[in-house]
Amino acid sequence: MLAEGRFRVRLVTDTVGTSDAFVAVPYELHAQEGVGSVDPGAGAVSATADRDEGVRVALSDGTLGIGMAGYGFMGAAHSQGWRSAPAFFDLPAQVRMTAVAGRNQEAVSAAAAKWGWSRAETDWRALIDADDIDLIDVCTPGDSHVDIAIAALEAGKHVICEKPLANSVAEAERMADAARAAAERGVFAMVGFSYRRVPAVGLAKRLIEEGRLGRIRQVRAQYLQDWLADASAPMTWRLDKSLAGSGALGDIGAHAIDMTQYLTDSPITSVSGVLETFVTERPKLAERAGLSGRASDETGTVTVDDAALFTARFGDGALGQFEATRMATGRKNAFRFELSGERGAIAFDFEDMNVLWFYDATDPEETLGFQRILATEPSHPWVGAWWPTGHGLGYEHAFSHQIVDFVNDIAAGRPPRPSFDEGLQVQRVLAAIEESAANGSAWTTTEGIR
Numbered sequence: 001m002l003a004e005g006r007f008r009v010r011l012v013t014d015t016v017g018t019s020d021a022f023v024a025v026p027y028e029l030h031a032q033e034g035v036g037s038v039d040p041g042a043g044a045v046s047a048t049a050d051r052d053e054g055v056r057v058a059l060s061d062g063t064l065g066i067g068m069a070g071y072g073f074m075g076a077a078h079s080q081g082w083r084s085a086p087a088f089f090d091l092p093a094q095v096r097m098t099a100v101a102g103r104n105q106e107a108v109s110a111a112a113a114k115w116g117w118s119r120a121e122t123d124w125r126a127l128i129d130a131d132d133i134d135l136i137d138v139c140t141p142g143d144s145h146v147d148i149a150i151a152a153l154e155a156g157k158h159v160i161c162e163k164p165l166a167n168s169v170a171e172a173e174r175m176a177d178a179a180r181a182a183a184e185r186g187v188f189a190m191v192g193f194s195y196r197r198v199p200a201v202g203l204a205k206r207l208i209e210e211g212r213l214g215r216i217r218q219v220r221a222q223y224l225q226d227w228l229a230d231a232s233a234p235m236t237w238r239l240d241k242s243l244a245g246s247g248a249l250g251d252i253g254a255h256a257i258d259m260t261q262y263l264t265d266s267p268i269t270s271v272s273g274v275l276e277t278f279v280t281e282r283p284k285l286a287e288r289a290g291l292s293g294r295a296s297d298e299t300g301t302v303t304v305d306d307a308a309l310f311t312a313r314f315g316d317g318a319l320g321q322f323e324a325t326r327m328a329t330g331r332k333n334a335f336r337f338e339l340s341g342e343r344g345a346i347a348f349d350f351e352d353m354n355v356l357w358f359y360d361a362t363d364p365e366e367t368l369g370f371q372r373i374l375a376t377e378p379s380h381p382w383v384g385a386w387w388p389t390g391h392g393l394g395y396e397h398a399f400s401h402q403i404v405d406f407v408n409d410i411a412a413g414r415p416p417r418p419s420f421d422e423g424l425q426v427q428r429v430l431a432a433i434e435e436s437a438a439n440g441s442a443w444t445t446t447e448g449i450r
């Protein structure tokens with residue numbers, strides 16, 4: 001009988017004695033499903049296997065080799081995460097920063113040296129082919145996510161892929177299919193919606209799960225930046241639909257969509273949206289700096305939205321109001337949300353990221369009011385591993401936390417979140433907003449959208 005699943009295999013070998021290993025490949029079982037003997041392979045004199053669903057360690061030598069594709073903004077943030085996560089958290093595996101891949105030898109070699117990667121590659125396929133790499137970290141623009149993530153999963157490597165998952169629903173569906181198939185073999189995939197791992201956000205999720213807000217009726221979310229408010233700011237890949245998929249909508253609106261679906265634990269089922277491109281021609285990029293850079297004399301055409309506004313209905317009946325823009329003059333990275341429930345409310349603004357505002361409608365009347373919680377207590381999510389109370393965390397810590405959670409999930413054989421299916425759901429919402437905007441803001445359902 002050929003059985004597929006995860007098994008604890010006990011090997012008795014004549015050279016090293018008895019050892020336990022977890023395997024997640026089809027094994028020829030010579031007994032009833034669950035317990036039996038397996039082909040012991042070279043070097044072993046006998047072997048038995050127990051079905052042990054939910055537990056798998058892919059790390060036969062106790063290490064996890066990482067290969068990262070892309071070394072820009074996210075490459076830097078993820079490198080910081082890979083470096084600091086094992087230094088501050090007890091991880092079940094030793095992380096090896098094995099290789100980083102880009103396209104330019106000189107630049108990728110410099111990035112490897114700067115951020116602590118052992119080697120540099122000029123083609124992401126070299127990461128997939130490498131035997132010493134167990135996990136692929138996708139930090140490239142959206143147009144390459146589908147190819148890299150699927151190749152990695154099919155090669156049996158875990159994947160963390162930056163958001164939005166893909167540039168289209170069709171791509172995201174293929175990725176989610178590949179992730180589901182890989183999970184059957186104990187190979188896992190996660191989307192990099194990093195804001196879920198900000199401690200104040202973790203606390204918000206905890207309060208909601210404890211029922212402190214009661215039924216959530218209304219959701220307000222804004223993601224406001226201003227780095228494109230200057231009409232002479234140059235073109236980058238983020239302004240090219242073929243590379244980015246969409247503009248403010250997918251770049252930052254995707255975070256707001258994921259966050260609110262995650263916190264409410266309810267999918268957005270229909271939307272009415274409007275998209276606007278205020279500046280349609282921009283100078284081409286001469287030299288990159290931060291999200292933007294130095295302009296050249298040539299101009300190019302912007303093919304994505306500068307701003308997205310939409311109204312949404314959630315599956316559980318809540319109503320949502322959203323705004324995503326890179327033209328909100330004076331707002332730098334104001335990712336804000338407020339959820340109003342029948343028993344309480346929460347509010348968050350990333351520009352004050354260590355703080356969560358909480359309103360408990362059951363408080364005595366004379367002390368009713370939003371309370372400002374400094375989410376830096378050791379009991380708050382992830383905080384205990386860092387600094388003493390009141391010594392705030394920053395943007396980069398969420399990247400450490402998503403790595404900590406992912407590595408723990410891999411070792412425990414637990415499917416990580418956000419899953420590729422959750423990334424696909426966000427992609428459907430993005431596509432529905434685009435379709436709605438193209439049809440005079442008509443209400444558009446997210447189910448079945450392509």
Ligand SMILES: NC(=O)c1ccc[n+]([C@@H]2O[C@H](COP(=O)([O-])OP(=O)(O)OC[C@H]3O[C@@H](n4cnc5c(N)ncnc54)[C@H](O)[C@@H]3O)[C@@H](O)[C@H]2O)c1
Nearest residue numbers: 070071072073074075102139140141142144162163164194
């Ligand atoms: N989680 C977050 O909050 C967050 C924040 C910013 C960006 N992102 C996402 O991260 C991804 C990367 O964005 P970024 O801001 O780091 O972009 P970036 O332009 O700073 O870096 C992109 C990197 O990818 C490399 N690259 C591009 N195409 C490649 C290819 N085919 N093969 C190998 N390398 C390639 C570039 O050389 C560069 O090193 C995007 O999907 C973006 O949406 C997520």
